[in-house]
Amino acid sequence: xxxxxxxxxxxxxxxxxxxxxxxxxxxxxxxxxxxxxxxxxxxxxxxxxxxxxxxxxxxxxxxxxxxxxxxxxxxxxxxxxxxxxxxxxxxxxxxxxxxxxxxxxxxxxxxxxxxxxxxxxxxxxxxxxxxxxxxxxxxxxxxxxxxxxxxxxxxxxxxxxxxxxxxxxxxxxxxxxxxxxxxxxxxxxxxxxxxxxxxxxxxxxxxxxxxxxxxxxxxxxxxxxxxxxxxxxxxxxxxxxxxxxxxxxxxxxxxxxxxxxxxxxxxxxxxxxxxxxxxxxxxxxxxxxxxxxxxxxxxxxxxxxxxxxxxxxxxxxxxxxxxxxxxxxxxxxxxxxxxxxxxxxxxxxxxxxxxxxxxxxxxxxxxxxxxxxxxxxxxxxxxxxxxxxxxxxxxxxxxxxxxxxxxxxxxxxxxxxxxxxxxxxxxxxxxxxxxxxxxxxxxxxxxxxxxxxxxxxxxxxxxxxxxxxxxxxxxxxxxxxxxxxxxx
Amino acid sequence: xxxxxxxxxxxxxxxxxxxxxxxxxxxxxxxxxxxxxxxxxxxxxxxxxxxxxxxxxxxxxxxxxxxxxxxxxxxxxxxxxxxxxxxxxxxxxxxxxxxxxxxxxxxxxxxxxxxxxxxxxxxxxxxxxxxxxxxxxxxxxxxxxxxxxxxxxxxxxxxxxxxxxxxxxxxxxxxxxxxxxxxxxxxxxxxxxxxxxxxxxxxxxxxxxxxxxxxxxxxxxxxxxxxxxxxxxxxxxxxxxxxxxxxxxxxxxxxxxxxxxxxxxxxxxxxxxxxxxxxxxxxxxxxxxxxxxxxxxxxxxxxxxxxxxxxxxxx
Numbered sequence: 001x002x003x004x005x006x007x008x009x010x011x012x013x014x015x016x017x018x019x020x021x022x023x024x025x026x027x028x029x030x031x032x033x034x035x036x037x038x039x040x041x042x043x044x045x046x047x048x049x050x051x052x053x054x055x056x057x058x059x060x061x062x063x064x065x066x067x068x069x070x071x072x073x074x075x076x077x078x079x080x081x082x083x084x085x086x087x088x089x090x091x092x093x094x095x096x097x098x099x100x101x102x103x104x105x106x107x108x109x110x111x112x113x114x115x116x117x118x119x120x121x122x123x124x125x126x127x128x129x130x131x132x133x134x135x136x137x138x139x140x141x142x143x144x145x146x147x148x149x150x151x152x153x154x155x156x157x158x159x160x161x162x163x164x165x166x167x168x169x170x171x172x173x174x175x176x177x178x179x180x181x182x183x184x185x186x187x188x189x190x191x192x193x194x195x196x197x198x199x200x201x202x203x204x205x206x207x208x209x210x211x212x213x214x215x216x217x218x219x220x221x222x223x224x225x226x227x228x229x230x231x232x233x234x235x236x237x238x239x240x241x242x243x244x245x246x247x248x249x250x251x252x253x254x255x256x257x258x259x260x261x262x263x264x265x266x267x268x269x270x271x272x273x274x275x276x277x278x279x280x281x282x283x284x285x286x287x288x289x290x291x292x293x294x295x296x297x298x299x300x301x302x303x304x305x306x307x308x309x310x311x312x313x314x315x316x317x318x319x320x321x322x323x324x325x326x327x328x329x330x331x332x333x334x335x336x337x338x339x340x341x342x343x344x345x346x347x348x349x350x351x352x353x354x355x356x357x358x359x360x361x362x363x364x365x366x367x368x369x370x371x372x373x374x375x376x377x378x379x380x381x382x383x384x385x386x387x388x389x390x391x392x393x394x395x396x397x398x399x400x401x402x403x404x405x406x407x408x409x410x411x412x413x414x415x416x417x418x419x420x421x422x423x424x425x426x427x428x429x430x431x432x433x434x435x436x437x438x439x440x441x442x443x444x445x446x447x448x449x450x451x452x453x454x455x456x457x458x459x460x461x462x463x464x465x466x467x468x469x470x471x472x473x474x475x476x477x478x479x480x481x482x483x484x485x486x487x488x
Numbered sequence: 489x490x491x492x493x494x495x496x497x498x499x500x501x502x503x504x505x506x507x508x509x510x511x512x513x514x515x516x517x518x519x520x521x522x523x524x525x526x527x528x529x530x531x532x533x534x535x536x537x538x539x540x541x542x543x544x545x546x547x548x549x550x551x552x553x554x555x556x557x558x559x560x561x562x563x564x565x566x567x568x569x570x571x572x573x574x575x576x577x578x579x580x581x582x583x584x585x586x587x588x589x590x591x592x593x594x595x596x597x598x599x600x601x602x603x604x605x606x607x608x609x610x611x612x613x614x615x616x617x618x619x620x621x622x623x624x625x626x627x628x629x630x631x632x633x634x635x636x637x638x639x640x641x642x643x644x645x646x647x648x649x650x651x652x653x654x655x656x657x658x659x660x661x662x663x664x665x666x667x668x669x670x671x672x673x674x675x676x677x678x679x680x681x682x683x684x685x686x687x688x689x690x691x692x693x694x695x696x697x698x699x700x701x702x703x704x705x706x707x708x709x710x711x712x713x714x715x716x717x718x719x720x721x722x723x724x725x726x727x728x729x730x731x732x733x734x735x736x737x738x739x740x741x742x743x744x745x746x747x748x749x750x751x752x753x754x755x756x757x758x759x760x761x762x763x764x765x766x767x768x769x770x771x772x773x774x775x776x777x778x779x780x781x782x783x784x785x786x787x788x789x790x791x792x793x794x795x796x797x798x799x800x801x802x803x
Binding site for chain 2 (some may be wrong): 016017018139213216219373374375376379380381382383384385389420421423424446
């Protein structure tokens with residue numbers, strides 16, 4: 001047994017050598033759409049950090065800035081504070097539901113057009129084409145021995161890969177600090193180590209994943225195709241090969257001799273040649289298909305040249321395919337968008353968006369949170385009055401210092417408060433506190449009720465914060481007042 | 489296994505539906521396809537093994553009997569901690585020196601310095617003081633509450649610093665503050681003690697006045713506690729006319745304290761904590777809400793008070 005099993009192992013390959021995909025250049029509506037998406041997404045990515053936005057003296061003037069050190073997120077006129085993280089969470093949820101929406105409507109459009117892996121792979125493939133020529137030339141060059149010419153070409157190509165990768169990593173860090181300052185510091189060697197590390201890591205991964213791994217990322221590494229399998233159904237738009245129309249395949253010559261026996265597919269292999277993941281769509285649905293539509297461009301061109309109707313490979317739902325195979329007339333692809341699932345996702349997505357916009361529109365630039373001291377919960381003073389201590393957090397989300405008034409609401413008459421900034425002698429029902437621009441001021445506040453106050457063990461009351469300016473924004477924070485238990 | 493295994497000759501066949509070669513294993517009719525791993529995957533796997541081997545040599549890794557191998561880099565988490573601690577000490581050094589150089593009553597005038605002192609004091613409090621005074625400094629019977637406005641020995645920053653430095657009734661500290669409430673057991677009987685306690689409680693409105701108790705109080709107690717029970721912080725005599733009772737405020741508890749009083753002891757922290765830490769602790773305790781402002785005239789420090797017993801007999 002041992003030797004037979006051993007020989008089996010010896011004969012089997014331990015690993016499979018990756019096959020390089022040299023996809024052929026093709027032109028067509030989907031290719032042009034891919035160009036457009038690539039240009040728009042890359043432009044947004046590279047240019048955004050350089051847009052300036054004047055926010056006054058106390059805030060940075062970068063339009064989009066993730067200021068981790070000060071825990072602020074700036075996006076044009078919107079400034080997100082840590083306690084408003086629900087905006088970011090909401091956007092992430094919207095992005096998730098948006099992905100479901102797009103997937104249920106047009107299948108793997110994310111994979112085919114917008115996924116960074118797809119965009120950068122596409123970009124690197126154009127670099128390949130520039131240096132090594134189109135499909136056949138590239139394949140030839142790959143097999144050719146390493147002459148000086150090939151080495152020079154490869155080094156030049158990899159240098160361009162590296163430049164793109166470095167630019168990509170460099171653009172990323174610009175979102176986290178003032179871009180011009182960071183660029184200057186970066187080249188002077190004064191930037192934070194984390195900046196260099198981030199650029200190094202992103203340069204490395206872009207170079208490796210975009211330049212060499214390419215479709216293997218989609219097939220082996222990415223979890224999304226697996227999740228997507230569960231999200232697609234027979235009513236989702238996908239790239240399909242209409243086999244009832246294409247089969248039996250045969251070359252033009254054979255088909256010309258015997259038109260009855262052959263379908264529309266002339267087995268020219270162009271759909272395989274243009275595929276960026278190197279699959280054959282005619283084998284049916286498969287995980288390697290990112291539905292970029294380049295095979296549709298290729299096939300439509302061949303159909304036109306051979307005088308056959310377009311759409312042998314096309315966007316269609318499996319239901320439509322079945323109906324068409326059974327003889328029903330072709331349905332336009334957009335009709336696949338009109339189904340309950342799409343509307344439900346769209347409804348949830350819009351509701352979330354509307355909710356976030358509403359929250360954004362109604363939020364104030366002040367905020368007050370109160371946490372009562374629990375250790376000890378109350379303090380009995382000499383004269384029998386009872387004091388509670390609270391930690392107040394007053395937020396001033398405007399780019400200027402503001403005076404704010406803190407008042408007690410709902411405590412019996414005689415209740416006073418003071419803070420650690422003013423002593424107990426200055427206790428009063430209302431205190432004015434100045435909060436610096438763009439800051440959260442933490443103060444410890446004491447509230448005192450006079451002796452003989454008749455109350456439950458913990459009476460609910462509120463701190464009321466009012467900004468002493470033309471806006472007069474108010475914010476109310478509820479809390480409790482603890483009293484000693486009666487020992488008589 | 490031998491029973492289920494297909495003979496080697498028949499093993500390597502092509503599986504029809506997938507077009508993939510089989511490895512020749514078969515279990516209950518299920519065959520194993522020969523689907524090799526991608527090359528990069530395998531190389532990544534090898535790279536992790538190499539990484540692990542290098543890591544084991546460089547860093548502490550292999551468990552031995554009492555400790556792990558040290559690693560050739562000499563790195564340890566303990567060393568990291570020590571470095572971080574000394575870095576933190578160095579970062580603190582400036583402000584600590586400033587606090588040391590500032591008179592304690594001048595601290596509140598400098599809010600940043602005061603805040604730093606309070607933070608440092610809060611940390612020191614958690615290590616040294618919570619055992620008696622509690623995590624919230626609220627004390628417990630016999631251990632004063634440091635949040636309220638009742639101070640046995642005075643609640644100014646200077647007073648608190650003095651108490652911290654020299655302790656209360658602490659043997660071995662020359663300048664410790666010490667007075668004793670005498671035991672009245674044998675002087676008054678239990679009924680008289682209750683009457684006296686009743687009068688004491690009446691001072692803060694918790695009981696009806698009793699003439700007999702009032703007379704006894706004037707004869708025996710007013711010298712230290714004051715005629716109205718207002719207390720005498722200079723010698724640690726508690727105020728009896730307020731709502732705060734260190735050993736309990738019921739008639740029985742007060743009577744017990746009259747007959748067989750207890751006396752709190754506070755360690756002197758001089759010598760155990762450096763003066764800056766004591767200063768910061770004083771600032772923290774003062775900041776808990778009950779701290780008193782310094783007296784307008786320079787407070788008379790305590791040497792006199794230390795001979796409290798004498799003061800009492802005089803009074």
